[in-house]
Amino acid sequence: MSAPATSQLAPRSVGEAMKRGAMRRCPACGEGPIFAGYLKVRDHCPNCGEALHHQRADDGPAYFTILVVSHLSAPLLLAIYMLYRPSSAVLIATFLGGAALLSLLLLPVFKGAFIGLQWAKRMHGFGDEPDRPVEP
Template identity: 70%
Template sequence: MPRHLGPSDPTERPTGQAMLRGAMGRCPACGEGKLFRSFLKVADHCPACGEALHHQRADDGPAYLTILLVSHLGAPLLLACYVAWRPSAMTMVWTFGLGAVILSLLLLPRIKGAFVGLQWARRMHGFGAEPATPA
């Protein structure tokens, strides 16, 4: 049965700090090592502190949240631009299509890093396992 980690527990992992470090592409444990070894591929271990990062299971969450944010930012902006300037359909397709792609490429690794940081801080999916001590 997992042990409850209260606010006075010295092993508590601050969620906000871990998510911010992850969003910046850094290890949620130390904040020094790189979280990603390529665009969206999480490193197996932190190169700075050795923290195991292979436990992460971000799966479709970051992509779903990215789509949600980009569409909720883009739709009102698209409507406002259309009402204000009445650009041609092709102008709207090109500008908002390109904007959606660029915004998605910028947001996706940051959101995935924040998801990994959340999982690490909350000890989800194997991040809470204590290292085995030699006998």
Template identity: 65%
Template sequence: MADQTLAVQERETLPALLRGWRGKCPSCGSGPMLKGYLKVRDHCPVCREELHHHRADDGPAYLTILIVGHLMAPLLLVVFEMFRPEPLVLIAIFSIGTVGLSLYLLPRLKGALIGFQWARQMHGFSKSG
């Protein structure tokens, strides 16, 4: 009975999400999860937790589009109605803002999604460790 309790170890979701958001290993919180902009390491160099079986796929991209779209569309309307800038100025500012926010959010959302999968023991993140 005690062996079963140890085998089904609970993992806290919020700390794993926050570690993933920072680009750190969801298990130890100190090793880097990504080895490039979006490339996930096969395992953590610090605690050796296997990370290769994540299934982030298109989830981070969809979340990025959802968040950026819901922030920028109303902001675009407000800026246009209040200040009436020239169309080229408006396009330039919002293009840079949209691309910048997307590039900022994408790796962080990918890390958070992998942290969520690790905490919930999904897709091969076994109950060990």
């Protein structure tokens, strides 16, 4: 039996799916956790059974994390230096630690959002079958 064409399937909300993914929840139901660890994606949602193993986030979340962290850090680094003139060692230690912490916090957020986008757009196997209602 062939899979239904994407145009015949009900549209999925991209914003809602990305928001659910960014909150580390299943893009389909918004309830089940999407990660089994820090960045390890579950094969299926424990709440609704949605298959999540299709995801192909690859390097996208890392690139977005670098983009956001560097765009936040660079102006802040310049402002702190111009206002307070801290020593180089203090400046480097502070901003290295801050950039590392912010990167670790943002990486799963971006990865979840990428998975939500892929689910909503029915990419990489997420659209092979029609949506099923969430079972209680």
